[in-house]
Amino acid sequence: MHQAGAITVALLGMPNTGKSTLYNRLTGGDAQIANWPGLTVELLRGAMPASRSGRPFQLVDLPGIHDLSGSSEDEAVVQRFLRQTPPDLLLVVLNATQIASQLRFLLQLQGLGLPMVAALNMSDEARRFGVVIDADGLGATLGFPVLAVSARRNQGIGALIGHVHALGEELCGVARDGAGTDHESREAHLARALVEVPPERIEALLAAHVQLPPRLHNRRTRRMDRLLLHPLVGLVLFLGLVLALFQLLYAVGAPAQDLVGSGIDWIQSALLEPMLKALQAPRFLRDFLIDGVWLGVGTVATFLPIIFLFYLVMAVVEDCGYLPRAAFLMDGFMRWLGLDGRAFVLQVIGFGCNVPSIMGTRVIRDRGMRLLSMLVIPFALCQARLTVFLFMADVFFPRPWWAPGLVVFSFYMLSFVAMVITGLLFQRVYPSREAFVLELPPYRNPSLSTILRRGWTQMLNFAVTTRTFIVVGAAAIWLLTNLPPGAVQGSGSTIADAIGRLFQPLLAPIGMNPALTVSLFFGFIAKEILLGAMAVIYKTSEAGLGAVIGTAITPLQALSFMTFVLLYTPCLGTVAAQLQESKSRNFALLSLGWSLLLAWLMALLVFQGGRLLGLG
Secondary structure (H helix, E strand, C coil): CCCCCCEEEEEEECCCCCHHHHHHHHHCCCCCCCCCCCCCCCCEEEEECCCCCCCCEEEEECCCCCCCCCCCHHHHHHHHHHHHCCCCEEEEEEEHHHHHHHHHHHHHHHCCCCCEEEEEECHHHHHHCCCEECHHHHHHHHCCCEEECECCCCECHHHHHHHHHHHHHHHHCCCCCCHHHCHHHHHHHHHHHCCCCCHHHHHHHHHHHEECCCCCCCHHHHHHHHHHCCCCHHHHHHHHHHHHHHHHHHHHHHHHHHHHHHHHHHHHHHHHHHHHHHCCCCHHHHHHHHHHHHHHHHHHHHHHHHHHHHHHHHHHHHHCCCHHHHHHHHHHHHHHCCCCHHHHHHHHHCCCCHHHHHHHHHHCCCHHHHHHHHHHHHHCCCHHHHHHHHHHHHHHCCCCCCHHHHHHHHHHHHHHHHHHHHHHHHCCCCCCCCCCCCCCCCCCCCCHHHHHHHHHHHHHHHHHHHHHHHHHHHHHHHHHHHCCCCCCCCCCCCHHHHHHHHHHHHHHHHCCCHHHHHHHHHHCCEHHHHHHHHHHHCCCCCCCHHHHHHHHCCHHHHHHHHHHHHHCCCEHHHHHHHHHHHCCHHHHHHHHHHHHHHHHHHHHHHHHHHHHCCCC
């Protein structure tokens, strides 16, 4: 939130400069930290430490861009910000290991005419690679402070804050709303910044202040890349990594979920039910609060261990530098589908949540590729669907010990099949010829504090952003299965039964009974409430759902159900994100209709094919 009288500092930098890490160091904020270009696409605002005089400073984290004059959505966001809400000063982050290619961007920003400070991030890595930079001399030549820092290791951060404070206090001694802030002046400065920087000036700065080794290299990175970027071995290792991830989620996450579920049931039986009886609450109200509202609370709580573990592993993969290599490895395959490696990375990010992944398509300049990417991303097996799959796999395919993880992995592969089908069918509808440029950062040892903070933050974000949605959804489902008053679920007289009958002719061929049909209906709102909906419909708790559903449907029905859950619309939030990013209602409707059609066809193939093979 904006503070009155605060100095506004805009944080700018190219992708893969560690900008988000520096933002967290300076503000204690929770920006996503990912070691691949272009992940941070939202404007994050946080408070920096106040100066000695008590003056507040606020830091605005702008998207990572390569060029002020570019045409991507990220670059448009930065241009709009500089035009409409010019900051008091700029804090520019450079990757010190790639100083030769990043000076041009720094000089572009200097043309804006705003006070600025430059941070040479990853200076510890630069020294290890043999890059020597005279930061003081470079700053003296350019006319503004240039400091060597390492955000990951918290080196030089105090000095950087001190220089920002000093520059901010200087600004307070002059009129902050002078000529530099009127519209004509802003446009003139921006136009000057968009003029191409002469290569001779960059070469002169490098010659005077930078010593580069004859060949900048990292032996560890080169050795690992020979293996991990091998067309065959690298692909096998990648698939093995994903399989290991799902096995880990099952082996560690499922028992943790059971433990949390047992705790929720104990609170219900030992505290809530006796308390409601003591208050002599009416039976209808008591059942609504316990079987509706409290069930929603329990659903949120049982998801938390899986989400924490998933983001913990993803943080390791991103922080160590492997994720952009996966994009590079898969670029050739993605080109076959009319996409590129960026779409593959966004698909991987979609394993956490499809919504930020769709928003991440802003880094793709070409509109055709953006729309095609937004069409395939919803097929990524997000964490909400993953919780459903882990539950169903454990109930219906518990033995041998490796079977549940293999079942979940097979649905991960099915999500890629859906992506391939979609890409092949729609690449001519949304053609693209944009070139793909991706920087491969060196491998890094993941920061334990960063990883733990990422997992914890994402878990809390899930709890905060979905708690109302899930609790209200579970309560609504209870009402639908118990209204009108006196109706009995399964008797055909409840509102839920009417919904089931309405969709039954369409879903019966894929093995859905009325109870599963109602569950799918509420799963359209959010997959997080699917298990809670099933627990309400089957009149049991989250912990007891496995035993009940294991006798209510067959394994073949479970496979068909899981197939439909994987491929039909992830949630209303995803539809909203597609509408927001595409600016096209027709595109959002196309994506919605295509996902429903593909889900039905694939589930039909699974169920009817299984029956023909005698698996029913």
